[in-house]
Amino acid sequence: xxxxxxxxxxxxxxxVACSSPERNATGAYTIWDPYPQFDTGSDWAGLLxxxxxxxxxxxxxxxxxxxxxxxxxxxAAQQRNPPDVLILDNPVVSTLAEAGxxxxxxxxxxxxxxxxxxxxxxxxxxxxxxxxxxxxxTLALYYNEAVLAEAGxQPASIRxxxxxxxxxxxxxxxxxxxxxxxxxxxxxxxxxxxPWFWGAGGQLTALDxxxxxxxxxxxxxxxxxxxxxxxxxxxxxxTSWQEFASGRYAxxxxxxxxxxxxxKTGFRYGVIAIPGRTGGGAPAPTGGEFVTIPVQRNxxxxxxxxxxxxCLTSPDNLLATDTxxxxxxxxxxxxxxxxxxxxxxxxWVDAVKAARGRTADNLGTSYPKxxxxxxxxxxxxxxxxxxxxxxxxxxxxxxxxxxR
Amino acid sequence: xxxxxxxxxxQSPRGVAEPAASRGRKRRTTGQLTAWAFLLxxxxxxxxxxxYPLYRNLDLSLRDYTVRSFVQGDAxxxxxxxxxxxxxxxxxxxxxxxxxxxxxxxxxxxxxIGLAMAVFFHQHFRLSATLRALLLTPWLLPLIVSSSTWSWMLDxxxxxxxxxxxAVGIGPVHWLTAPGWxxxxxxxxxxxxxxxxxxxxxxxxLQGIPSQIYEAAAIDGAGGxxxxxxxxxxxxxxxxxxxLLLGLVYTLKVFDIIWIMTRGGxxxxxxxxxxxxxxxxxxxxxPRFGPGAAVGNLLxxxxxxxxxxxxxxxxxxxxx
Numbered sequence: 001x002x003x004x005x006x007x008x009x010x011x012x013x014x015x016v017a018c019s020s021p022e023r024n025a026t027g028a029y030t031i032w033d034p035y036p037q038f039d040t041g042s043d044w045a046g047l048l049x050x051x052x053x054x055x056x057x058x059x060x061x062x063x064x065x066x067x068x069x070x071x072x073x074x075x076a077a078q079q080r081n082p083p084d085v086l087i088l089d090n091p092v093v094s095t096l097a098e099a100g101x102x103x104x105x106x107x108x109x110x111x112x113x114x115x116x117x118x119x120x121x122x123x124x125x126x127x128x129x130x131x132x133x134x135x136x137x138t139l140a141l142y143y144n145e146a147v148l149a150e151a152g153x154q155p156a157s158i159r160x161x162x163x164x165x166x167x168x169x170x171x172x173x174x175x176x177x178x179x180x181x182x183x184x185x186x187x188x189x190x191x192x193x194x195p196w197f198w199g200a201g202g203q204l205t206a207l208d209x210x211x212x213x214x215x216x217x218x219x220x221x222x223x224x225x226x227x228x229x230x231x232x233x234x235x236x237x238x239t240s241w242q243e244f245a246s247g248r249y250a251x252x253x254x255x256x257x258x259x260x261x262x263x264k265t266g267f268r269y270g271v272i273a274i275p276g277r278t279g280g281g282a283p284a285p286t287g288g289e290f291v292t293i294p295v296q297r298n299x300x301x302x303x304x305x306x307x308x309x310x311c312l313t314s315p316d317n318l319l320a321t322d323t324x325x326x327x328x329x330x331x332x333x334x335x336x337x338x339x340x341x342x343x344x345x346x347x348w349v350d351a352v353k354a355a356r357g358r359t360a361d362n363l364g365t366s367y368p369k370x371x372x373x374x375x376x377x378x379x380x381x382x383x384x385x386x387x388x389x390x391x392x393x394x395x396x397x398x399x400x401x402x403x404r
Numbered sequence: 405x406x407x408x409x410x411x412x413x414x415q416s417p418r419g420v421a422e423p424a425a426s427r428g429r430k431r432r433t434t435g436q437l438t439a440w441a442f443l444l445x446x447x448x449x450x451x452x453x454x455x456y457p458l459y460r461n462l463d464l465s466l467r468d469y470t471v472r473s474f475v476q477g478d479a480x481x482x483x484x485x486x487x488x489x490x491x492x493x494x495x496x497x498x499x500x501x502x503x504x505x506x507x508x509x510x511x512x513x514x515x516x517i518g519l520a521m522a523v524f525f526h527q528h529f530r531l532s533a534t535l536r537a538l539l540l541t542p543w544l545l546p547l548i549v550s551s552s553t554w555s556w557m558l559d560x561x562x563x564x565x566x567x568x569x570x571a572v573g574i575g576p577v578h579w580l581t582a583p584g585w586x587x588x589x590x591x592x593x594x595x596x597x598x599x600x601x602x603x604x605x606x607x608x609x610l611q612g613i614p615s616q617i618y619e620a621a622a623i624d625g626a627g628g629x630x631x632x633x634x635x636x637x638x639x640x641x642x643x644x645x646x647x648l649l650l651g652l653v654y655t656l657k658v659f660d661i662i663w664i665m666t667r668g669g670x671x672x673x674x675x676x677x678x679x680x681x682x683x684x685x686x687x688x689x690x691p692r693f694g695p696g697a698a699v700g701n702l703l704x705x706x707x708x709x710x711x712x713x714x715x716x717x718x719x720x721x722x723x724x
Contacts, residue, residue, distance in 0.1 A: 067686075070689070071686070074471060074691075077475045078474060078477060095471055095689055098470075098472060099470075099471035099472045099474070099475045100475060100476065101475055184667055185666075185669035185670065185671065186667055187689065229560060230576075230578050230581050230582075231561040233581035233669070234581050234666060234669070243562070365471075365690055369688075371688070376671045376672065380670070382581075383581055383670035383671065385670070385671065398494070
C-alpha cells in the first residue's frame, strides 16, 4: 500500500513536471545507461554532462546493470515516467519498440545515415528505426601463440572448419587443450553458437536445416573428441575466458571486450576471425548498445533529447566513448580512426563489418523465443542426451509454436 | 487498563451514574481506538508486504501480459489460460519431477544427517561446542559464495573433486554438465547447506528430553539403539515435524543454488519450479510474466498444502 502511494505520488509529480511549460526547454533531462562501471568522475559521466551543457540543460544520469535495465524501463514506462534518453543493449531494442516504449528516429529526427547498415539493423522493426548504435562488439577467436607454436600450427592456415578442426587435433596431440567457448543455457550460449550457425549458412527461421545440424555437429564432435572441454556446457563467456587465461588452451571464442584482459594474461596472443564452414569469415552476432529516445507525453522534449543523443553519437565523442568501452565504432570514418590509432583493432573492425544483428531480418521479438530453443538444443546435443539432428528438430517445432 | 474503574465514580449516587457510564463508554472507545492504532502498523505491513504482492502475483497469472500490455496496463483477463499453458509445456513434467526429487532428496538426507549429528553432539564430549559452531558455517555463508564454491569444486575440467577422483584412478565425472548428474549435484550442495539448520533444531529438541527417562531406560536394560528407536525418536516427533516442514518450505523455493551452479541445465536437466518461474519471468529478453507468475503460484499452493497438513496432523496428535 505504501508502495502504491509512493508510485501514485511519483506519477502525479511526473505529470505535473510534464505539464509545467517552463520546464520544457530547460531543466533536468534524465539519461539511463547500462554502464555502472563508470562512476561520476569517469570520462563517460563527463561526456554526458558536456552534452547537457551544449544542449542548455542539466543531465541527471542513472546507471543500471544491463539485465536490470529492461525491467526498470518497462516499469518506468508503465508509470509514464521514462527517461529522456535511454542507452540500451541492442537485442532489447526491438522488444521495447514492440512494447511501444521507444520513439522512432523519424519522430525524433535522429540522423542515422552514417551508421553501418548491418549494425543499424538490430534497431529496425517494421520499416522504422528506433535508435542509433553507440558502438559495437562481436566475437572472434583468440589464440595462444606459444601453444600453437608447440603444436606446429600456423594461425594463418585456419581458413575454414576443416583446417580449424585439423589444428585442434594437432594441439591435442601436442598435449595442450583445444578450444574453449560458452554454451551455457542462457542468451550467452546462443550468442556464441551463432557464428557457427550463420557461418554454415543457417537461418534462424529454420533451426533444423542441414546448416544448423552441421554447426551443432561440429561442436558436439569437438567435445566427443576432447578438442573442447566438457565444461563449455556450463561456461559463461567469463568462465570460458578464465580457462583460456590459464594458458593451457590454444583457442578461445570471445569478444572485443576481453582485449584489455588479454594483455594481462602474461602470454602472447593473437586474434583471427571465426572461420565460415567453407572459408571466409563467419558472420558473428553484434553486441553493443543503442542510444534511444523513449516515448514522452510531452513531445516537445524530443528536440532536446535528440540533441543529447546526437551529441553522444557525434564522431569525436564516438571515438572517445568506444575507446573507453573497448567497442568498435558504428561508422566507417571512426572505425578508420580507431585502426590508425591501434592496428590491433583491424581484425575486430572486419569482424564487426561482417557481423549481423540477432533481431535483424524483422525477427524482432521472435528472436528471444527462437534463441531459447536454440540454446536448449545446443545443451541437449553437447551433453549427449540428444543427437544434433533430433535436438534441433525439437527446437524448431517448439520455436515455430512459440513464434506463431 | 479498561477494567480499572475509578472508586469515586463507583461510589457516587445513582443520579450521577449516567455521565459516569457514558464516560466509561467514551474511555472504552478511546481504548479501542488506541488498540487499533497499535494494530495499524502491523495491518499496513501485512497488507503492503504480503497481501498486495500475493494479489499482484495472482493477478499477473490470470492475465495475458505481453511487454506491450504490461506497459499500457491493458492486459486482458484470460482466466486459467496461463496455468493451462504451463501444464501443457514440455518442461512441466520434468520440472515437477525434479522439484519432487530435489525436495525429497534434500529433506531425507538433511534430516538424517542432522539427526545423527545432533545425537552425536548431545554426548557433550570435549570441543563439541566448538565443532558444532564450525558445522554451522554452511548456514552462515552467503548462498552466492557457497554455490559458486560448489560450482568451482564440481567443474568438469578444473574442479578439485575430479582431481581427487583421478588421484584414486576414477575417470572424470561431469557433475554439472551431464544430464544424469546435474540434479544430483545441486541436491548434494543443498543438503550440505541444510544440514546445520536440521542439526540446530534437533539438538535443541534433544535438550528438551529429560535425562531421567534415559536413566530409567538404562536401568531397564535398554541398549543404545532401543533408546534411540523407542525414546529419542518418538519424543522428538514434534520438533522433527516442524523441522521437516520448515525445511520443505525452504527447499521448495531454492533458486540461487541451482541457478548459479547449472542455470537449470544442461537443457532443463536440473530445472525445478523455482528456476523455471524465474526463467519465464526474467531469464530471457522477452519476459513472460503470466506463465512465470502461474508457476510461482503453484509453489505457494504446494507449500500451503503441506503447512495445512502439518496443522491438521498436529491437532490429531494433540499437544504432548
